[in-house]
Amino acid sequence: MTTQAKPEGASPAGSGGDKPFLSVRDLSVRFSTEDGVVRAVDNLSFDVEPGSTLGIVGESGSGKSVTNLAVLGLHNPDRTQITGSIKLDGQELVGAPNRELEKLRGKTMSMIFQDPLTALSPYHTIGKQIGETFQKHTGASKKEARDRAIEMLTKVGIPQPTTRVDDYPHQFSGGMRQRAMIAMSLVCDPKLVIADEPTTALDVTVQAQILDLLKDLQQEMGTAIILITHDLGVVARTAQKIMVMYAGRAVERGTVREVLKAPQHPYTWGLLSSMPSLSGDVDVPLRPVRGTPPSLINLPTGCPFNPRCDFREQVIGGGCTSERPPLSPATGHAAACHLSVAQRQDIFIDQIKPRLG
């Protein structure tokens, strides 16, 4: 992988300033299966600055989880083809030997998984599972690891941490398990945490607790967070920047305000208007995105969203089925769509905004 430091401000996620802690360039992930090659991620670029939160939004199969498993190097190398560049604090991760990645996983970058019941081992106590990572990376003794586990459990707000540390996962409630998962991922003070749908399995009240906890811990420790979710509401509450993914590609990115207040891509419009809100008009039917997400083996030609798009006819020259739109402009708020910027603005203000209430 060659250095990709572009002179023209290689900071596609918007504002410059901080040097990105994680920088992904032209990342493609392909799996070979019996049915053909699955192009799970296709030419994806994004940055995450230290101490900030990037929300990755998309439906199932849009490649958001695959991207992040690639960052952590958790794909089976025999069946996965990864190209492009992933730089963590200047260090290239694509093609790095597993031994190198092992040193980084859990220490510099870590992951919070969606379902804490399956991500925690039922055979080991919570304390042991939290301490294990710490022991491995710092060479601490068992006693030190246990103390650290208690400290972390206190930090994430588990009551009576000194006794709870010896409990097994089944003795914890859903919200507490997710707290334990967070404690586990933060035990070595990582600089980057990837949270894959951390609250999807939880109730709204517990979800609010967990999101607040993540935010507090981020402020305290200056961690960069990638928050993967399908819930735009969760992103609005926690992230500074958003990347919307569709069929393995970024279709829109920008700050939370830009993407949610002035979205540019028809898919983002679709997502926003298909969500019922707490204050919208109830007698109007929801406006779902019609059709279903495409198969990643056999993607539509041109723009992958074109079979579901309502605005295809309005594109001058009709490039939707033949040419894949690039994500432009290179920096700041960008969308991958053939509609001109003026057209998008008009459509949003005239047709989409009134629907959102």
Added chain:
Amino acid sequence: MSNELTLPKPSGAAAGSGDPLLTIKGVQKHFPVMDGFLFKRQVGAVHAVDGVDLEVFPSESVGLVGESGCGKSTLGRLVTRLLEPTGGEIRYNGQDITHAGRKELAPIRSEIQMIFQDPYSSLNPRHTVGSIIGAPMEINGINPKGGIQRRVQELLETVGLNPEHYNRFPHEFSGGQRQRIGVARALSLSPKLIVADEPVSALDVSIQAQVVNLLQDLQRELGIAFLFIAHDLSVVRHFSQRVAVMYLGKIVEIADRRSLYESPRHPYTHALLSAVPEADPDDDRERIRLVGDVPSPLNPPSGCRFRTRCWKAQEKCATEEPPLIQLSGNSAGHLTACHFPEDGNAAVVPDQRAEV
């Protein structure tokens, strides 16, 4: 299904008009907890549903919201009589079905249908779509005009699937399409009441909206009453004319959707509403952080069950259980079970609450 349909406005809240289709009075369901060596003894009971009163009127949709473990699914199963209540009374169309046997229930079962949460596990993978949707008719010995296959194909069309897919298997469909198959199955006996247990929570946002629209079209066109169980408050608001909030086996607040969402009186309803994240960066609603988890239904707190997490709790709450009543200043049918209710204005909020 066409989403461009302009739907007729629903004829106001159907509540209060005519006789209720379904009446639940003081229904309880306690699951025994057994322990002991050789001889199992009952050592306790999970109070899953503990004295719920609810009425569902014809062609009305009642939403049931609450956190996991609050008993909303159990209540749904009691209504369909998949479970036998421990106490209380369930009446369907005036007939007492609380402890009705299999034979008595048979004709009623065809009128009360259920849509399940998980479209992956609620369809038999070895049966074709045709036999899945046709099974209820075969079981009940119904022979519709033109044969079962014709009726199944009509149903497939109603729910927006291709009637030619009659012979396909469930794995050939996506999650949203499978949920439509589940809906078609529930419709096959022309039910009067459908209990929908989290029908859209396993689906992606864009697909979720398609299924919600489908259910709404069906409700309005066919006049089916719904008991809509969900944990997503915005979906429930969109779908249901009346909404009941459950906490630990009890209904703590019930009202028509407008007064529940605009002037909630129970602190728990307030907390739930404030926890819903809205996709709006300018959303500066004050948030109530509830501490801790829902207490165990094995041993629910005395008095008001919400008191252990409530910021307003006082001594009275521990000793006296608040009745579900209409508080002064509430519209008719808005019932709240709280000793120290909120003032009903979602915007005005005292400062100390944020610290709880």
